[in-house]
Amino acid sequence: MGSTNGYDALLVVSFGGPEGPEDVMPFLENVVRGRGVPRERLLEVEAHYQRFGGVSPINRQCRDLIAALDVGLPVYWGNRNWHPFLEDTVRRMTEDGVRKAAALVTAAYSSYSSCRQYLDDIARARAAVPGAPEIVKLRHYFDHPGFVTAMADHTRAALARLPEGERDTARLVFTAHSIPLSMARTAGPAGGAYEAQLRETAALVTERVDPERAFDLVWQSRSGPPQVPWLEPDVCDHLEALHADGVRAAVLVPIGFVSDHMEVVYDLDVEAAATADKLGMALSRAATAGTHPAFVSMVGELLAEPEPAGCAATCCPAPVRPASSRPSVPAPGGDR
The missing domain is CATH 3.40.50.1400 (Rossmann fold)
Incomplete structure (x- = not known):
């Protein structure tokens, strides 16, 4: 090397x-x-x-x-x-x-x-x-060709696992760990970067898989109190909305994770799968980069690559936690 x-x-x-x-x-x-x-x-x-x-x-x-x-x-x-x-x-x-x-x-x-x-x-x-x-x-x-290629290949494999008649019209649903809006949209050098980077990765993967295919970015695994706003929509709510719009099949693509975590195997493989089954929607989950x-x-x-410059001390600050909010369990099985 x-x-x-x-x-x-x-x-x-x-x-x-x-x-x-x-x-x-x-x-x-x-x-x-x-x-x-x-x-x-x-x-x-x-x-x-x-x-x-x-x-x-x-x-x-x-x-x-x-x-x-x-x-x-x-x-x-x-x-x-x-x-x-x-x-x-x-x-x-x-x-x-x-x-x-x-x-x-x-x-x-x-x-x-x-x-x-x-x-x-x-x-x-x-x-x-x-x-x-x-x-x-x-x-x-998030935008490195190695990560994008891995996720594109896994997405194609997930599409191939759907019933043959559903593959061409299946919606790509990219998922990532939801975080509080106070963390996602902070001021400073990295303000809003999390959501913007995920959207860029979703677009890059879709371009590799099928540039004409519709895709969405949704969120999973929120753990905070209901009065504290987090990134939405939730993946299960989104499957309900897709079903109401006549979508019959979807592929979940967990681009927010580089390996399987508890959020992936429980929130997607158990909870989201149960939602799709209830709706009668064909569902396949892409593997993580692994x-x-x-x-x-x-x-x-x-x-x-050239050694990266160190992050500024103000980069990616901790979220502001309202005194009245109940603490949450942050990402108990993985990273985001």
Whole structure:
């Protein structure tokens, strides 16, 4: 491969997820620590995980991605909320003599949760480890041809799984994790970038699949109190609206996620699938980028790009949380 800008390691940074029934509640408590989330809300989300044996797909998919990478550098892996924790990984990197690492975050877009919060995580981990290496976060890759190609191929495969008579008129429905409007439309350098980047990715994927086909961008997995506005429409509500307009088939394309998370396997494969079944609508769900060869190759290409400039301190600020609003569980199984 080409130049790696003086990096001597690659660090994959992800959200983390439980890997057994006994992990679920401690994991969720890590996710919401300091937010005062009611216990009943945690128990509600815990039930989603226990439906799948207490295992989120995200850690397995991180391992699969790391195994597929061939970037000519040692690859490390650290999570925000579950083992292997980021601080422990940075300590191991320091002990191994790593001096400068590139960080690939498993979130492709700009927002507080998918960008700034990871920068803060990395800064805290480095501060906790004397002599920690320099860590450079690689750029957002929502528009990288490797990501777009992977999602286009998976979308074509999902279309092919529909009944033959429904494929030509099926609606493409791109989904991403909803976030509060206060986070999505902040002022500053990244204000509104999350939604705009997702729309660009949806358009790029559709152009590859079928430029004449209609598509929508909708949202999933909101977890906040009803009085706090989040990005809409919800995917299940949108399926209802499509059905009312006479649409008989749809493909859900989870472009907001680079690997399967609990939000994908529960909110789409369970809840959205149940909505479509109730409506009598044919539904197919595209795979996430995962270990598609183009996505795997993308990582090496990002390493060879000129080192990205650091984000401004005002980029992707935390959302303003009204004092009267009940805290929510943010993305309990994945990134956005």
